Amino acid sequence: MKNKLPGLKIYRSLLGxxxxxMLQYRADFIxxxxxxxxxxxxxxxxxxxxxxxxxxxxxxxxxxLMILYGLYMVCWSICSVFFSHTxxxxxxxADGTFDKYLCRxxxxxxQFIGGEFNYVGLCDTFLGVVLILTGKKMCxxxxxxxxxxxxxxxxLCGGTIIVCIRLLLACSAFRVTRSGPLxxxxxxxxxxxxxxxxxxxxxxxxxLVTAVLPLAYVNYYPAVYLLEKSDAPAWLCLLSPVVALxxxxxxxxxxKKGMDRYESAGG
Numbered sequence: 001m002k003n004k005l006p007g008l009k010i011y012r013s014l015l016g017x018x019x020x021x022m023l024q025y026r027a028d029f030i031x032x033x034x035x036x037x038x039x040x041x042x043x044x045x046x047x048x049x050x051x052x053x054x055x056x057x058x059x060x061x062x063x064x065l066m067i068l069y070g071l072y073m074v075c076w077s078i079c080s081v082f083f084s085h086t087x088x089x090x091x092x093x094a095d096g097t098f099d100k101y102l103c104r105x106x107x108x109x110x111q112f113i114g115g116e117f118n119y120v121g122l123c124d125t126f127l128g129v130v131l132i133l134t135g136k137k138m139c140x141x142x143x144x145x146x147x148x149x150x151x152x153x154x155x156l157c158g159g160t161i162i163v164c165i166r167l168l169l170a171c172s173a174f175r176v177t178r179s180g181p182l183x184x185x186x187x188x189x190x191x192x193x194x195x196x197x198x199x200x201x202x203x204x205x206x207x208l209v210t211a212v213l214p215l216a217y218v219n220y221y222p223a224v225y226l227l228e229k230s231d232a233p234a235w236l237c238l239l240s241p242v243v244a245l246x247x248x249x250x251x252x253x254x255x256k257k258g259m260d261r262y263e264s265a266g267g
Contacts, residue, residue, distance in 0.1 A: 058200045063138030064227055065195065070131030071158065071219035072194040073124045078159030079166060080121030083113060086166045090173035099264050109255060139227070147226060154222035157240040161218050164247035167255065174258030189215055199231055210236075217243045 057065065089112070092098040101108035132151075136143070143151070169182040189208070192198075193215045198206050209216040217240045223229075225237035 066135030073128030075158030077124035084118035158218040
């Protein structure tokens with residue numbers, strides 16, 4: 001544990017430097033925050049319009065859809081704030097700038113992840129919490145302290161799942177150099193799972209986002225359990241911690257294997 005403390009301190013310093021550098025450009029800082037608010041505002045408006053037009057979507061009411069989307073936003077914010085740099089791995093490998101992490105007395109992973117602090121993700125956290133509380137009020141449900149603790153566990157596990165999936169896709173760049181198409185596929189799937197119950201897309205899609213790219217464990221299965229809906233069995237909904245742990249182990253192995261076979265592409 002003592003050996004990891006220096007790395008954590010340096011990681012915190014790297015995040016601090018990244019955040020301070022962003023504050024040097026105040027206009028960009030503010031426009032980034034406004035952009036996130038407008039984007040999520042459009043998504044929320046879409047949920048409201050669809051719910052008003054159809055009353056419910058696959059038995060999910062407007063309040064329940066807000067909780068579904070709010071859960072995704074909060075989980076995504078964990079990845080967005082601290083791990084947004086993962087998508088840049090392919091570029092750093094392709095142009096050889098990844099080599100700089102190997103020339104310093106600190107783990108390459110800490111340096112790579114600490115290279116960027118995405119402040120706009122904090123808006124996702126705030127808006128996600130507002131959506132969850134608003135949806136809860138609209139549904140007229142009361143959660144016990146135990147349910148709130150479970151909500152926090154689901155959020156932690158959901159954020160971990162998103163981070164690990166993105167890192168796994170990024171690690172493919174160690175072998176094929178370019179992982180952009182995989183990230184594009186992930187974003188398309190995320191757009192479907194973040195706002196809508198997966199049941200409306202059929203069994204094939206359900207299997208894909210449950211067993212292949214387990215995005216459904218980010219928000220759908222937790223929401224089903226918290227709202228006590230009959231869309232999925234309780235045991236399946238409670239597998240989020242197991243899925244998160246398995247993905248952490250798989251991601252760690254993929255990163256280690258990628259580092260072992262890494263060959264500089266720099267000149």
